Amino acid sequence: xxxxxxxxxxxxxxxxxxxxxxxxxxxxxxxxxxxxxxxxxxxxxxxxxxxxxxxxxxxxxxxxxxxxxxxxxxxxxxxxxxxxxxxxxxxxxxxxxxxxxxxxxxxxxxxxxxxxxxxxxxxxxxxxxxxxxxxxxxxxxxxxxxxxxxxxxxxxxxxxxxxxxxxxxxxxxxxxxxxxxxxxxxxxxxxxxxxxxxxxxxxxxxxxxxxxxxxxxxxxxxxxxxxxxxxx
Numbered sequence: 001x002x003x004x005x006x007x008x009x010x011x012x013x014x015x016x017x018x019x020x021x022x023x024x025x026x027x028x029x030x031x032x033x034x035x036x037x038x039x040x041x042x043x044x045x046x047x048x049x050x051x052x053x054x055x056x057x058x059x060x061x062x063x064x065x066x067x068x069x070x071x072x073x074x075x076x077x078x079x080x081x082x083x084x085x086x087x088x089x090x091x092x093x094x095x096x097x098x099x100x101x102x103x104x105x106x107x108x109x110x111x112x113x114x115x116x117x118x119x120x121x122x123x124x125x126x127x128x129x130x131x132x133x134x135x136x137x138x139x140x141x142x143x144x145x146x147x148x149x150x151x152x153x154x155x156x157x158x159x160x161x162x163x164x165x166x167x168x169x170x171x172x173x174x175x176x177x178x179x180x181x182x183x184x185x186x187x188x189x190x191x192x193x194x195x196x197x198x199x200x201x202x203x204x205x206x207x208x209x210x211x212x213x214x215x216x217x218x219x220x221x222x223x224x225x226x227x228x229x230x231x232x
Contacts, residue, residue: 001018001019001037001039001068002038002040002050003039017068019068022093025093025094031064034063056182058088059178060182060210064089066093067091068092068093069092121167124166125166177229180226180227190205201220201223203218
């Protein structure tokens with residue numbers, strides 16, 4: 001929930017109506033509240049700490065972001081961009097059917113992002129082709145002996161197939177890295193409580209009700225993988 005002025009935040013003006021909208025929505029069997037976050041900030045500003053916290057919690061718990069009123073969202077371009085990049089499910093409690101309209105706006109932004117990634121992928125593949133073209137027979141033999149590729153295959157078949165795979169890998173990596181960043185402060189907090197081993201950290205994450213990316217229970221190996229994604 002969000003109100004625009006500090007006075008509204010102190011008085012609660014506007015918040016109760018938003019709470020009632022969410023409560024009515026959830027009484028329809030839509031789920032339960034994981035946590036309620038209230039931000040006293042103008043929707044036009046980019047520094048929205050409670051918004052970022054909400055997105056992080058949604059990613060960590062595979063949860064849906066419930067917006068009390070559609071007007072808390074519709075005037076906020078930064079919010080739309082943040083939702084698209086974060087890959088978070090959301091719904092407006094006062095007008096659930098409007099969800100598709102917002103997704104349409106987000107899709108336009110996503111298309112521009114995909115075009116940029118596709119361009120970089122094509123440039124990288126072109127650079128690889130140019131590199132392979134300079135290899136001598138001895139270079140190729142050495143690479144083949146090491147089990148490495150010495151060519152990209154038929155250039156005519158390369159385009160969409162390899163580009164699509166590269167785009168898919170890039171998107172999956174982006175999502176996984178973002179989730180690891182979300183987990184970093186939680187893991188740091190767990191360590192401060194005395195959990196030092198990977199197994200102890202996994203147990204603490206399970207105790208806090210934070211699922212893995214696939215919705216399962218944490219193991220030491222999974223914790224190690226998440227920590228390996230974090231920058232040194």
